[in-house]
Amino acid sequence: xxxxxxxxxxxxxxxxxxxxxxxxxxxxxxxxxxxxxxxxxxxxxxxxxxxxxxxxxxxxxxxxxxxxxxxxxxxxxxxxxxxxxxxxxxxxxxxxxxxxxxxxxxxxxxxxxxxxxxxxxxxxxxxxxxxxxxxxxxxxxxxxxxxxxxxxxxxxxxxxxxxxxxxxxxxxxxxxxxxxxxxxxxxxxxxxxxxxxxxxxxxxxxxxxxxxxxxxxxxxxxxxxxxxxxxxxxxxxxxxxxxxxxxxxxxxxxxxxxxxxxxxxxxxxxxxxxxxxxxxxxxxxxxxxxxxxxxxxxxxxxxx
Amino acid sequence: xxxxxxxxxxxxxxxxxxxxxxxxxxxxxxxxxxxxxxxxxxxxxxxxxxxxxxxxxxxxxxxxxxxxxxxxxxxxxxxxxxxxxxxxxxxxxxxxxxxxxxxxxxxxxxxxxxxxxxxxxxxxxxxxxxxxxxxxxxxxxxxxxxxxxxxxxxxxxxxxxxxxxxxxxxxxxxxxxxxxxxxxxxxxxxxxxxxxxxxxxxxxxxxxxxxxxxxxxxxxxxxxxxxxxxxxxxxxxxxxxxxxxxxxxxxxxxxxxxxxxxxxxxxxxxxxxxxxxxxxxxxxxxxxxxxxxxxxxxxxxxxxxxxxxxxxxxxxxxxxxxxxxxxxxxxxxxxxxxxxx
Numbered sequence: 001x002x003x004x005x006x007x008x009x010x011x012x013x014x015x016x017x018x019x020x021x022x023x024x025x026x027x028x029x030x031x032x033x034x035x036x037x038x039x040x041x042x043x044x045x046x047x048x049x050x051x052x053x054x055x056x057x058x059x060x061x062x063x064x065x066x067x068x069x070x071x072x073x074x075x076x077x078x079x080x081x082x083x084x085x086x087x088x089x090x091x092x093x094x095x096x097x098x099x100x101x102x103x104x105x106x107x108x109x110x111x112x113x114x115x116x117x118x119x120x121x122x123x124x125x126x127x128x129x130x131x132x133x134x135x136x137x138x139x140x141x142x143x144x145x146x147x148x149x150x151x152x153x154x155x156x157x158x159x160x161x162x163x164x165x166x167x168x169x170x171x172x173x174x175x176x177x178x179x180x181x182x183x184x185x186x187x188x189x190x191x192x193x194x195x196x197x198x199x200x201x202x203x204x205x206x207x208x209x210x211x212x213x214x215x216x217x218x219x220x221x222x223x224x225x226x227x228x229x230x231x232x233x234x235x236x237x238x239x240x241x242x243x244x245x246x247x248x249x250x251x252x253x254x255x256x257x258x259x260x261x262x263x264x265x266x267x268x269x270x271x272x273x274x275x276x277x278x279x280x281x282x283x284x285x286x287x288x289x290x291x292x293x294x295x296x297x298x299x300x301x302x303x304x
Numbered sequence: 305x306x307x308x309x310x311x312x313x314x315x316x317x318x319x320x321x322x323x324x325x326x327x328x329x330x331x332x333x334x335x336x337x338x339x340x341x342x343x344x345x346x347x348x349x350x351x352x353x354x355x356x357x358x359x360x361x362x363x364x365x366x367x368x369x370x371x372x373x374x375x376x377x378x379x380x381x382x383x384x385x386x387x388x389x390x391x392x393x394x395x396x397x398x399x400x401x402x403x404x405x406x407x408x409x410x411x412x413x414x415x416x417x418x419x420x421x422x423x424x425x426x427x428x429x430x431x432x433x434x435x436x437x438x439x440x441x442x443x444x445x446x447x448x449x450x451x452x453x454x455x456x457x458x459x460x461x462x463x464x465x466x467x468x469x470x471x472x473x474x475x476x477x478x479x480x481x482x483x484x485x486x487x488x489x490x491x492x493x494x495x496x497x498x499x500x501x502x503x504x505x506x507x508x509x510x511x512x513x514x515x516x517x518x519x520x521x522x523x524x525x526x527x528x529x530x531x532x533x534x535x536x537x538x539x540x541x542x543x544x545x546x547x548x549x550x551x552x553x554x555x556x557x558x559x560x561x562x563x564x565x566x567x568x569x570x571x572x573x574x575x576x577x578x579x580x581x582x583x584x585x586x587x588x589x590x591x592x593x594x595x596x597x598x599x600x601x602x603x604x605x606x607x608x609x610x611x612x613x614x615x616x617x618x619x620x621x622x623x624x625x626x627x628x629x630x631x632x633x634x635x636x637x638x639x640x641x642x643x644x645x
Contacts, residue, residue: 104533138535144526148524148529213530213534217534
């Protein structure tokens, strides 16, 4: 309070104090891995965090996407805020995974695909001809629905990304492997068997290994395509806790079929239907008070 | 049906089951017939193998009735090869001259010739075969693949005798002679191991590329995508993820191809000549085990003579070599499977 300018009235100081408590309240709760607490003044807190700490990381403008002649995305424009979790929900085949894969140009490796519109990462077009797609994918990592450990040791799985990036220093690799596994909450389970095959891990461990492997390339953005849909509830909970932790340092975009999951882990949600972005907004607002009829029908389970 | 119902204490139950029994026994008979037929088919290969082993054994190692009476009443000795030649001579002697007056029976020159030609073939065939498999599986667009695959299959369909003449009338005079004789000053023989090794190498390319491509393509797409998502180039994905994941299959294709090279006969007989010597010079003529067998078989060796018997000893050696290689390949496959799955 000493730093508060003296021109403010006592009343104003009191208000700013209350305001700060409101902002830090949900955040410290988040740090403990709990759900943000709904306070008496949630809107104030949300607006404050949304505008102050979350600038736009990825912006898409009028994106259309085609598999051959089949158009699967129609005019999708969406802003994804930095250091938060954005969830894409919608029924199967609605284009949410395709849209996710556009963000790090994973669709490039599928023959016969094309798109129009722009995908901007921090303002620069990722589809620009001067962009090195290999470097883009290092900054925008991806975790898939099916865990895909390479048939190598646990260590080599994590060290793969740094190695293809040219890192040869053994000590540095060791350090990266350890940090990545710790961040993915897997270190304690595997630290004594880093040289054994990653294929021997359980499904949930494999998925956390894949997340750790993505973290090892030091990305800004992590795209997750239904990362927990093949996992049992306990493993799902661990992955969700992990996402909650990771959002402090990374921008996370998650595609999920599970609306409870979207509600649990994300701050913003985008609802896709038949290739169209129907509605996007603050997760709690979208789930409690959707503006579109289609959104409401979907989240209340009337279809999908 | 009546016997079934009387033999059982519970009449109602046996009636119900006996009607089932009749059709079931018909089905079972058919099943038995099919099973026997399939077993016979499988047994044919086992019986053939046993027959071959028996012939090799009786001619090469031990003949139970070495004395035979010919059509004119004369007595012929028909002793097996190793009843006349000691194993020590066979393994350690360095001369192979069964047709000469002064006979020596050391297998070493033939083994050397075989290994040299197989080695050259492997040196050429394995890398080119694997690289074309990687190209076809990872790099080629569908249209290119549609063009290259049939061409490779044509390569596999060319008769080996044609390869032999290709080595003799093209590889030696137009590639080896200008390069090694005119340019580097070595003496290139008309028949030489190098030309034979080169064409056998070309011969095994389609085998390696097609088998390896199959295993490379069977590596799940998700694994490739995961590697791309970590910032890999196509080369990284191919060499660091796809090839290691398919390694056991690739090694299997290598071993099959080397077996083929070791057993290759016609091209080698034509291109490498018939000089059974121990040499390290690939530009000289050598004899392989297979080409020796061909030459004795088509020649005028007297039945029952030591020269005729020697081909069984050579054949047995070839058989043992392939067997050992198969055992090694099984062992290697199992080891890699442990590491990679």
